[in-house]
Amino acid sequence: MCGIVGAIAERNVVEILLEGLRRLEYRGYDSAGVALLNNDGAYNRVRRTGKVQELASAINDQNGVGNVGIAHTRWATHGGVTENNAHPHVSKDRISVVHNGIIENYQDLRTELKAQGYSIDTDTDTETIAHTVHSLLPSTGSLLAAVQGSVKKFHGAYGTVVMDREDPSRLIVARSGSPLVIGLGIGENFIASDQMALLPVTRRFIYLEEGDVAEITRRSVTIYNAAGEQVERDVVESTVSHDAGDKGGYRHYMLKEIYEQPTVVRNALQGRLADNGVVAGIFGEGAEALLANVQHVQIIACGTSYHAGMTARYWLEQYANVSCNVEIASEFRYRKSVVHPNSLLVTISQSGETADTLAALRLAKELGYMSSLTVCNVESSSLVRESDMAFMTRAGAEIGVASTKAFTTQLTAFLMLTLALGEHNGMTGEDKQTIIDGLHTLPSKIEETLSLAKSIEDLAEEFSDKHHSLFLGRGEQYPIAMEGALKLKEISYIHAEAYASGELKHGPLALIDDEMPVIVVAPNNELLEKLKSNVEEVRARGGIMYVFADSNAQFSSDETMRVVAVPHCNDAIAPIVYTLPLQLLSYFVALIKGTDVDQPRNLAKSVTVE
Ligand code: G6P
Numbered sequence: 389m390c391g392i393v394g395a396i397a398e399r400n401v402v403e404i405l406l407e408g409l410r411r412l413e414y415r416g417y418d419s420a421g422v423a424l425l426n427n428d429g430a431y432n433r434v435r436r437t438g439k440v441q442e443l444a445s446a447i448n449d450q451n452g453v454g455n456v457g458i459a460h461t462r463w464a465t466h467g468g469v470t471e472n473n474a475h476p477h478v479s480k481d482r483i484s485v486v487h488n489g490i491i492e493n494y495q496d497l498r499t500e501l502k503a504q505g506y507s508i509d510t511d512t513d514t515e516t517i518a519h520t521v522h523s524l525l526p527s528t529g530s531l532l533a534a535v536q537g538s539v540k541k542f543h544g545a546y547g548t549v550v551m552d553r554e555d556p557s558r559l560i561v562a563r564s565g566s567p568l569v570i571g572l573g574i575g576e577n578f579i580a581s582d583q584m585a586l587l588p589v590t591r592r593f594i595y596l597e598e599g600d601v602a603e604i605t606r607r608s609v610t611i612y613n614a615a616g617e618q619v620e621r622d623v624v625e626s627t628v629s630h631d632a633g634d635k636g637g638y639r640h641y642m643l644k645e646i647y648e649q650p651t652v653v654r655n656a657l658q659g660r661l662a663d664n665g666v667v668a669g670i671f672g673e674g675a676e677a678l679l680a681n682v683q684h685v686q687i688i689a690c691g692t693s694y695h696a697g698m699t700a701r702y703w704l705e706q707y708a709n710v711s712c713n714v715e716i717a718s719e720f721r722y723r724k725s726v727v728h729p730n731s732l733l734v735t736i737s738q739s740g741e742t743a744d745t746l747a748a749l750r751l752a753k754e755l756g757y758m759s760s761l762t763v764c765n766v767e768s769s770s771l772v773r774e775s776d777m778a779f780m781t782r783a784g785a786e787i788g789v790a791s792t793k794a795f796t797t798q799l800t801a802f803l804m805l806t807l808a809l810g811e812h813n814g815m816t817g818e819d820k821q822t823i824i825d826g827l828h829t830l831p832s833k834i835e836e837t838l839s840l841a842k843s844i845e846d847l848a849e850e851f852s853d854k855h856h857s858l859f860l861g862r863g864e865q866y867p868i869a870m871e872g873a874l875k876l877k878e879i880s881y882i883h884a885e886a887y888a889s890g891e892l893k894h895g896p897l898a899l900i901d902d903e904m905p906v907i908v909v910a911p912n913n914e915l916l917e918k919l920k921s922n923v924e925e926v927r928a929r930g931g932i933m934y935v936f937a938d939s940n941a942q943f944s945s946d947e948t949m950r951v952v953a954v955p956h957c958n959d960a961i962a963p964i965v966y967t968l969p970l971q972l973l974s975y976f977v978a979l980i981k982g983t984d985v986d987q988p989r990n991l992a993k994s995v996t997v998e
Pocket of ligand 1: 692693737739740741789790791991992994995
């Protein structure tokens with residue numbers, strides 16, 4: 389959510405900053421800006437509403453150059469989407485600041501700053517960072533000390549980079565609650581909110597820790613912890629591929645990511661699944677003994693990751709005999725909850741930086757869970773660093789705001805966790821074999837299912853003029869219906885609701901007419917006959933249905949029902965397989981509607997603020 393890039397070099401850094409912003413644009417894209425400073429003291433700030441391309445053209449028109457610079461792509465929290473509210477924000481023509489996060493006490497700070505003679509010119513909380521740093525410069529005597537003094541006054545979350553127009557030899561960065569990474573070059577250094585931004589210029593990174601403040605010059609990086617002590621942080625060599633951010637010939641990142649699923653699911657299984665179960669040690673050192681004692685699992689997540697958790701609950705209870713609760717992180721963190729004995733806390737997150745999920749993990753640590761595990765896609769993320777155990781989903785960089793491959797790899801991870809926990813809780817041999825066989829066939833089943841794209845594209849034509857839709861599923865397909873509805877609303881802006889189909893007659897039936905498409909996921913499982921009755925209830929009320937059904941489920945198309953036959957698969961992997969047609973449906977509907985598939989309005993990829 390919002391992207392930050394900074395650079396200090398001998399060369400002109402404009403292209404480095406712009407390329408970094410382009411690579412981060414998926415995180416926030418309503419406005420963008422840069423502040424550039426030359427060694428000779430020339431300063432230039434350019435900001436634009438809209439995409440990074442607007443900013444790039446403006447900089448080009450002005451022949452913008454700089455040896456030092458800070459840049460930002462914004463997802464508005466405080467203050468509307470205007471050029472004036474776009475970062476960088478400036479104090480007294482001297483201090484420039486870019487910031488991710490929210491300074492919660494900005495109103496109090498404003499009052500204080502106004503009393504000191506600062507005029508407040510924007511609607512943002514970020515502006516108060518610039519003025520606070522400026523106000524402390526005279527008494528502290530250095531930019532570093534001014535930033536260290538300032539952060540003591542901030543409540544809330546920040547990843548921030550500060551530049552002093554009078555000193556082109558350094559940038560100061562500070563992190564609390566919003567990630568920042570320093571990229572190391574030779575005679576030049578870089579900063580970003582995500583390493584992805586800097587992959588074209590370096591592979592060597594230092595991840596700042598909570599409370600760190602760092603001074604970055606061309607040749608040095610000096611880091612201080614929250615107590616003000618100088619500290620060393622590890623330098624990590626990144627293995628992420630340089631072109632992880634390319635579309636690879638696909639029209640959209642989302643489509644590329646949908647088609648990557650056979651490969652990334654294969655990667656997720658690689659070296660972890662044997663013929664007789666999961667390989668020992670895949671959840672980390674000492675995890676085995678710990679998992680043997682788990683009697684309850686509490687899952688916490690947001691958005692698509694929450695739907696993965698809801699699906700996992702069915703598996704953990706049905707196959708592994710382990711009781712499980714699933715809760716949205718923003719709910720969990722603000723209510724009193726009861727911790728079951730021997731309870732394992734599991735967070736799920738693509739980014740590993742979602743503010744609510746991270747806050748829930750921190751809270752859970754105080755509540756007495758026996759341990760914490762995160763199922764996550766980003767190795768360097770806060771959730772991975774702060775959890776006792778981490779299980780990486782290996783989905784690779786996901787750029788499309790609507791999550792696809794992250795979800796299916798999360799589900800793959802949970803089938804492996806189900807096997808690991810089931811081992812100690814009386815899982816039957818038959819159930820165990822179903823999961824193992826299912827996982828072994830999963831990559832090829834996904835490939836087969838993706839070949840339905842053409843028939844789903846045809847179907848999508850009928851949706852594009854609709855305003856509402858209903859998704860139905862039963863059992864572990866209910867969360868898949870929820871995920872299908874989320875995908876459709878995220879990228880096509882069609883209102884979509886999901887219901888467990890047994891709930892139909894308790895309300896939603898009242899909505900059914902021929903203007904309300906009803907999408908049904910119908911694998912051939914023990915709930916199929918019940919689902920067929922629900923389908924008849926819709927048909928009797930004149931509803932139009934789109935049924936994704938197992939090829940053996942004996943549904944046939946007629947004037948009220950369009951059936952797409954999904955390749956037959958075993959029960960364990962059906963939720964993963966049935967996710968694919970729903971992803972493709974949303975994608976094609978959005979394509980026909982002409983929405984911005986990869987960067988849908990009002991959303992952001994990684995929600996690092998509350
Ligand atoms: C945002 C994204 C969703 C994602 C959710 C949770 O809303 O747009 O795609 O599911 O955050 O993100 P996480 O990174 O924690 O999985």
